[in-house]
Amino acid sequence: xxxGRMTHIRKSSVFLSYLLVNLCVLFALxxxxxxxxxxxxxxxxxxxxxxxxxxxxxxxxxxxASYTRHLSLxxxxxxxxxxxxxxxxxxxxxxxxxxxxxxxxxxxxADR
Amino acid sequence: xxxxxxxRNIIDFTLSSLxxxxxxxxxxxxxxxxxxxxxxSVVFFSHSIxxxxxxxxxxxxxxxxxxxxxxxxxxxxEEYVSGIAKIRGVTSxxxxxxxxxxxxxxxxxxxxxxxxxxxxxxxxxAGEGVLRVLHASPGDILSLTSxxxxxxxxxVKGSLPTSSSLVSADLILISEGxxxxxxxxxxxxFTDLALRVRNPRERxxxxxxxxxxxxxxxxxxxxxxLRTYDSVFNWRSGLLLMVxxxxxxxxxxFAWDKATGLSAExxxxxxxxxxVGWETSDILLMKFxxxxxxxxxxxxxxxxxxxxxxxxxxxxxxxxxxxxxxVLYPEFRLTPFIDVGGVMTLFFLTVLPYTVATIIPSWxxxxxxxxxxxx
Amino acid sequence: MIELRGIEKVFNAGxxxxxxxxxxxxxxxxxxxxxxIKGPSGSGKTTxxxxxxxxxxxxxxxxxxxxxxxxxLPFAVEEASAEVTSLPEKFLTDIRRRGFGFIFQQFNLIxxxxxxxxxxxxxxxxxxxxxxxxxxxxxxxxxxxxxGKVSSRVEWLSGGxxxxxxxxxxxxNNPAVVIADEPTAHLDTKLSGEFMAIMAQLRxxxxxxxxxxxDPIVYDAPIVDRVVEMRDGRIGAERRTK
Numbered sequence: 001x002x003x004g005r006m007t008h009i010r011k012s013s014v015f016l017s018y019l020l021v022n023l024c025v026l027f028a029l030x031x032x033x034x035x036x037x038x039x040x041x042x043x044x045x046x047x048x049x050x051x052x053x054x055x056x057x058x059x060x061x062x063x064x065a066s067y068t069r070h071l072s073l074x075x076x077x078x079x080x081x082x083x084x085x086x087x088x089x090x091x092x093x094x095x096x097x098x099x100x101x102x103x104x105x106x107x108x109x110a111d112r
Numbered sequence: 113x114x115x116x117x118x119x120r121n122i123i124d125f126t127l128s129s130l131x132x133x134x135x136x137x138x139x140x141x142x143x144x145x146x147x148x149x150x151x152x153s154v155v156f157f158s159h160s161i162x163x164x165x166x167x168x169x170x171x172x173x174x175x176x177x178x179x180x181x182x183x184x185x186x187x188x189x190e191e192y193v194s195g196i197a198k199i200r201g202v203t204s205x206x207x208x209x210x211x212x213x214x215x216x217x218x219x220x221x222x223x224x225x226x227x228x229x230x231x232x233x234x235x236x237x238a239g240e241g242v243l244r245v246l247h248a249s250p251g252d253i254l255s256l257t258s259x260x261x262x263x264x265x266x267x268v269k270g271s272l273p274t275s276s277s278l279v280s281a282d283l284i285l286i287s288e289g290x291x292x293x294x295x296x297x298x299x300x301x302f303t304d305l306a307l308r309v310r311n312p313r314e315r316x317x318x319x320x321x322x323x324x325x326x327x328x329x330x331x332x333x334x335x336x337x338l339r340t341y342d343s344v345f346n347w348r349s350g351l352l353l354m355v356x357x358x359x360x361x362x363x364x365x366f367a368w369d370k371a372t373g374l375s376a377e378x379x380x381x382x383x384x385x386x387x388v389g390w391e392t393s394d395i396l397l398m399k400f401x402x403x404x405x406x407x408x409x410x411x412x413x414x415x416x417x418x419x420x421x422x423x424x425x426x427x428x429x430x431x432x433x434x435x436x437x438x439v440l441y442p443e444f445r446l447t448p449f450i451d452v453g454g455v456m457t458l459f460f461l462t463v464l465p466y467t468v469a470t471i472i473p474s475w476x477x478x479x480x481x482x483x484x485x486x487x
Numbered sequence: 488m489i490e491l492r493g494i495e496k497v498f499n500a501g502x503x504x505x506x507x508x509x510x511x512x513x514x515x516x517x518x519x520x521x522x523x524i525k526g527p528s529g530s531g532k533t534t535x536x537x538x539x540x541x542x543x544x545x546x547x548x549x550x551x552x553x554x555x556x557x558x559x560l561p562f563a564v565e566e567a568s569a570e571v572t573s574l575p576e577k578f579l580t581d582i583r584r585r586g587f588g589f590i591f592q593q594f595n596l597i598x599x600x601x602x603x604x605x606x607x608x609x610x611x612x613x614x615x616x617x618x619x620x621x622x623x624x625x626x627x628x629x630x631x632x633x634x635g636k637v638s639s640r641v642e643w644l645s646g647g648x649x650x651x652x653x654x655x656x657x658x659x660n661n662p663a664v665v666i667a668d669e670p671t672a673h674l675d676t677k678l679s680g681e682f683m684a685i686m687a688q689l690r691x692x693x694x695x696x697x698x699x700x701x702d703p704i705v706y707d708a709p710i711v712d713r714v715v716e717m718r719d720g721r722i723g724a725e726r727r728t729k
Contacts, residue, residue, distance in 0.1 A: 052171030389584030
């Protein structure tokens with residue numbers, strides 16, 4: 001009478017399998033990341049070489065303003081002159097802070 | 113074996129119990145997953161970029177010297193070169209020629225740069241972003257407008273490798289002569305200076321000496337250049353703060369829902385379970401699995417989706433946010449540098465509190481006397 | 488097989504609302520019999536039932552288990568009987584779960600899950616193999632003619648079906664003793680009679696049955712072996728059939 005129910009699938013089995021699958025995928029992604037990083041080494045070296053030969057100082061992420069394009073060379077006055085809130089360069093202004101060396105003043109660097 | 117079987121039994125009951133409110137709980141898991149997805153995407157994206165920056169910017173000049181005049185970035189004259197070259201420890205001083213060129217037709221900013229290895233008079237090498245935005249290819253002739261309003265024709269000799277897009281997308285490499293022609297820099301004036309220093313430990317001292325020599329000079333050392341990108345996409349930056357706040361508020365709402373204690377129905381059920389032979393520890397285990405099953409599923413789902421989002425689709429959902437005003441956004445595939453610490457932190461900030469918020473309010477109900485249902 | 492000596496249960500001891508639910512009870516529950524504890528509401532029957540079934544601890548007195556019940560003790564016993572009054576909570580719960588099956592006045596089934604799951608619930612903490620457990624549960628439901636309702640929600644059951652599910656649940660761990668607290672309180676005459684018939688079947692199979700009730704259908708039933716009267720927390724007169 002209850003032959004059909006002999007193959008009852010437990011909810012916990014479904015759940016634990018789901019967890020296991022996810023963990024396996026996560027592990028696979030981790031391996032993928034490691035392999036990819038290794039593969040990317042020559043490309044990274046190429047980029048480093050370009051940086052060295054051209055004497056570059058910044059990533060080209062936000063090209064709309066001088067102080068967002070060359071973040072590491074930025075000073076305090078330029079953004080201020082564009083607009084105190086740098087509203088016209090939203091959202092980069094909201095995503096990027098002034099670089100650390102501007103925020104930490106070393107003694108004797110009053111006009112850095 | 114028995115312990116595992118017991119856990120599976122408890123999970124069976126917990127899931128049956130959760131499925132009684134199918135819609136509510138599925139919605140909860142969905143929202144939870146989305147939140148983890150966004151947070152994990154930010155973690156993956158920012159860590160990757162920071163790591164890549166820290167690696168490839170190692171080749172930046174050891175010291176850059178800018179000149180400020182009336183609070184504005186001003187050109188540096190040749191005299192500074194000889195003065196600085198005399199400082200002990202400075203191996204070489206090179207005048208750098210670079211500047212921004214705004215192209216109105218494309219509404220894009222390009223960075224014009226005259227490198228040590230010149231492309232030849234009348235030629236340029238262009239970054240992939242430049243060519244993309246101007247719909248040009250190697251061999252084409254581009255026309256730039258000089259400071260005098262004259263058209264300068266330049267032939268695209270070649271393009272910079274697409275793989276270097278992250279640093280070169282907006283670059284136009286140009287000869288010194290063409291550069292000075294377009295921007296009107298007279299001979300003897302440079303944008304800034306690049307220094308090579310033999311001993312890294314002397315950089316700070318040399319920087320100090322430069323400032324003493326030329327008070328209007330502003331030296332920037334490589335260390336500072338490298339650390340610039342450490343704080344990019346920091347949690348303190350405006351947008352990210354909004355995202356974090358939103359996520360935290362959502363979690364507080366979840367936890368509130370759990371922490372306001374159990375309903376009378378739930379308490380009665382726990383009483384029944386105790387009456388039929390479940391111990392306090394079994395009840396707490398059930399509550400643990402209730403919280404853990406939901407939060408673990410959401411966490412794993414969110415993190416996996418975030419990985420695909422950031423590393424397989426190049427953060428497609430973030431692109432509109434990052435692009436902002438800049439027309440020229442580099443085409444790049446991020447190298448998957450994984451911030452394991454960040455992922456673990458995310459785990460402890462999401463799974464742990466939710467699970468705890470599910471267990472703690474049930475404590476009172478769990479320790480009730482087993483004969484309470486009879487009274 | 489269960490012996491109570493000098494059992495007392497006091498609620499709110501020392502406070503102004505001190506209440507002595509059970510006083511000076513000496514009782515021996517015998518194997519394989521249907522024993523009814525007869526008494527009006529407030530007589531302390533439910534409290535006494537809880538103490539007999541190791542669900543609640545007495546304020547003073549001793550409980551001794553012997554016979555088949557010693558097999559569910561979580562430790563080995565040399566003597567014929569073992570005192571369980573002062574055992575830790577965990578041991579008491581184990582004994583209760585394995586040795587006793589409870590049928591409650593209001594059935595107390597869990598809504599929103601299936602009949603099968605309800606029946607299996609008391610066995611979950613044991614960690615038994617799932618297939619043998621569910622087979623046993625289905626067997627019990629079949630014995631009570633509930634095979635068709637195995638996957639139904641308990642909310643959809645009729646009164647009689649719910650009653651039989653409650654009984655099946657009480658039997659899932661093969662208890663030595665079945666305890667029922669006012670089982671016929673919410674049942675009509677017909678279902679009450681059916682209930683007693685099922686109890687008789689259990690007794691005939693070797694179960695010991697203890698019922699607390701103030702319903703004549705229960706305590707006057709011919710199948711009852713022994714009736715113990717209880718009033719104001721004390722045991723009084725006894726009547727035995729045979």
